[in-house]
C-alpha cells in the first residue's frame with residue numbers, strides 16, 4: 182500500500198515527460214552538407230525476401246504511411262531523425278551474422294541500435310540505413326555467484342541486468358539515468374561512464390569478454406570470465422566505445438561487484454564552485470573507499486527540475502532572505518557496514534559544516550528519501566529538454582576550469598541576446614551545468630524552446646574551442662556519433678585520427694556500419 | 701496564559717518500506733543487515749505535530765515522540781528531535797527479543813495507556829498502521845483503553861478554539877468531516893502531509909539532546925506482556941510473471957487466442 186503510493190508519485194512525475202509532440206524535420210534536411218553516400222545500395226524487394234529467409238515475420242518491421250517507425254528513427258533528444266523503412270530484430274548471434282554477411286556483400290548500410298538512449302545521434306539512421314535492433318536478444322546467459330561474472334546477450338536492458346544480479350547479492354559496476362531503456366550492448370558500444378564511475382571505474386576494466394559480429398559476418402567470441410589474460414592484444418577493448426562502427430556486440434561478459442550492504446545519500450548546498458571542489462577533496466580523503474558518487478548541479482538546473490517534478494518537495498529550503506545557494510552536491514557512500522559508514526559520513530559532514538564549506542544539507546533517512554534525493558540529480562536531463570529540446574555538451578575539463586565553461590556559455594548566450602527564462606520569443610531558456618565531479622566530467626545542457634541554427638552557431642565551435650584550449654575532451658562519455666564527428670580534431674591529433682580511420686577500414690572495409698558518424 | 705496542547709506521537713522502527721524482505725524460516729523474516737527506518741505513517745504523524753506547533757502560536761503546543769523498541773530505535777528518535785520534536789522517549793524492549801520481534805498491538809496500547817495516564821497528553825497522533833505487521837488497530841485500542849474519542853485514517857486536521865479538532869477522513873468513494881472534543885486519538889493516512897527532510901545542522905545538534913530511557917519490564921510492571929497471538933506461518937507473495945513485448949496487434953490477437961482469452 183505504502184509502496185504503491187510512492188511509485189505512483191514517481192510515475193506521475195515521469196509521465197509529464199511525454200511533452201506535446203512536435204514534428205521533427207529529417208536530419209538530412211537540417212544538415213544538407215552531409216550527403217548520402219552513393220556507394221550504398223537502396224533497399225529493394227530482393228533484399229527484403231532475403232531477410233525473410235533469415236528472420237521470421239515478427240522480427241521484421243516495415244515503415245508504412247501510418248507507422249513510419251518513429252521510435253526507431255528518432256533519437257531520445259528528438260533532435261535527429263532518420264528515414265529508415267526497415268527494422269530487423271534478430272534473436273540469435275547466427276541471425277546477426279547472416280544479416281551482416283548479406284549487407285556487406287550487397288553494400289547495404291546499417292545502424293546498430295540498442296535502447297536508443299544515446300545522446301550524440303549515433304543510434305538512429307541519417308538517411309535510409311537499415312536499423313538493426315538488438316532488443317530481441319535479451320537473455321541472461323549465465324551468472325557465477327563466486328566470481329560475480331555475468332554473461333548476457335547485448336539486448337538485455339541495464340535495469341534488468343541490475344535486478345537480476347541484485348537478487349544474487351551483486352551490482353552492475355555502472356549506473357545511469359537511462360538504465361530503464363539502455364542495453365548492455367549499448368553501454369559497451371558507447372563505453373558509458375555514469376554515476377558510479379568514481380567507485381567502479383571504466384568498462385574497459387570491468388568488461389571481461391565480448392561476442393562480436395564483424396561486418397563480413399564473422400563471429401568473434403571471447404566470452405571469458407578471466408580477470409587476467411595477457412595473451413597478446415586485448416582486441417575486445419577496441420569495441421568498447423566503438424559506437425557501432427566496427428562490429429555488432431551480441432554478448433557481454435562483465436564483472437559485477439558485491440552489493441554494498443549500506444548506502445547513504447547526502448544532499449548539500451554550497452555557495453561557490455571553489456567550495457564544491459574543496460568539499461570533493463575532503464570527501465575523497467575522508468570517505469575514501471566508501472565514496473561511490475560525487476555529483477554536482479547548479480541552482481539553475483535544479484530550478485528547471487523543480488518545474489519538472491512539481492509533486493516532489495525540494496529537499497532544502499532557501500535561507501531566511503530567500504537566497505538560493507549557487508550549487509548543490511549529492512554524495513553517495515556505499516560500504517559493507519552501516520554503522521561504520523554512518524559514523525564516517527557524519528563526522529565528515531560535521532567538519533565541512535564547521536569549516537563553512539556548505540551552507541545547508543540533509544541526509545536521506547530511508548530508502549524513499551534516498552531515491553527522491555537521487556531524482557534531483559537524475560531527472561535533470563529530462564527537465565532540460567521538456568520545453569522543446571536541449572543542446573547537450575558532455576566534456577572533460579581539468580577540475581579548476583570545469584564550471585568556467587558554463588559561465589562563459591551563459592555570457593555568450595546573453596551577449597547574443599538569445600536567452601530568457603520567461604520570454605518565449607527567445608530560443609534559449611537556460612544554460613545549466615551538472616555532472617560527475619569525481620571524474621572531471623561536466624554536462625553542459627542548454628535548454629531550448631526549439632532547435633535553432635542560430636543558437637547552434639553561437640555554441641559550436643565555441644564550446645569545443647574552449648574545451649580544447651583547456652586540454653579537455655569534447656566528449657567525456659557520450660561519444661562522437663553524428664553530433665561531434667566533425668569536431669574530433671579538438672580532442673585528437675592528426676596521427677590519432679588517421680590510426681582510427683585505419684582501424685575502421687580494417688574491420689569494415691565497405692563502411693556499411695553506422696556511416697556518417699564517429700570517424 | 702494560553703491553553704496547552706500536549707501532543708504524543710508514538711513511532712515505530714520498521715524494515716524500510718522500499719526493501720523486499722526474505723524469509724529466514726516459515727515463521728520469521730530475515731532482517732539481518734537490512735535498513736530500518738521510521739514507519740512512514742508515523743513520519744507523517746511527526747510532521748503533522750510539527751505543523752500544528754507552527755500553525756498555533758496561540759497555543760502552548762508541545763510535542764513528544766515515543767517508541768518501544770531496541771536501543772537502535774534511538775536513531776529514529778534523533779531524527780524526530782532534529783526535525784523539531786521537543787521530547788523523545790525510548791522504552792527499551794531489548795530483553796524481550798530485540799530486533800524484529802515486535803509487541804502485539806494490544807500490548808503496545810496498554811503500555812501507551814500507562815504513559816498517557818500520567819495525565820500529560822491532550823492529543824495522540826499516530827500512524828494508521830505499521831507497515832511491517834500491517835495490523836491497523838493500535839490507535840483504536842488506545843482510544844478504547846483510555847475511553848477517548850478517535851478519528852482514523854485522517855487526511856486533514858485542524859484545531860478549533862483550542863478545544864476541538866476538525867478532521868477530514870477518506871471514506872469509501874468520498875470524504876467525511878468530523879468534529880471531536882479533545883482529548884483525542886488521531887491516526888494518519890498518506891494524504892495528510894509530506895514529511896520534511898531533516899536538516900543537517902539540526903541533526904548534528906540533536907546528537908547532544910537527551911533521550912528519556914525507560915525499560916519495558918521494570919518500568920511497566922502492571923502490563924502483562926504475554927502474547928496472545930502466535931505466528932503460525934509467514935509466506936512470500938507470489939512472484940509476478942514476466943511480461944512480453946509484442947510487435948503488432950496481430951501478434952497480440954494470436955497470443956490472446958492461444959491463451960483462450962478471446
Ligand SMILES: Cc1cc2nc3c(=O)[nH]c(=O)nc-3n(C[C@H](O)[C@H](O)[C@H](O)COP(=O)(O)OP(=O)(O)OC[C@H]3O[C@@H](n4cnc5c(N)ncnc54)[C@H](O)[C@@H]3O)c2cc1C
Pocket residue numbers: 257292293294295296297298299300303304315335356357358359362363364365366367368369370371372373374375376424425426428429430431562563658659662695
Ligand atoms: C537520461 C539519460 C542519462 C544518461 N546518462 C549517461 C551517463 O551518466 N553516462 C553516460 O556515459 N551516458 C549516459 N547517457 C547516454 C548513454 O550513452 C546511453 O544511455 C547508453 O550508453 C546507450 O545505450 P543504448 O542501449 O540506449 O544504445 P543506443 O543509444 O541504442 O546506441 C548508442 C550507440 O551504440 C551503438 N550500439 C548500440 N548497441 C550496440 C550493439 N549491441 N553493438 C554495437 N553497437 C551498438 C549504436 O549504434 C550507437 O552508436 C544517458 C542517456 C540518457 C537518455
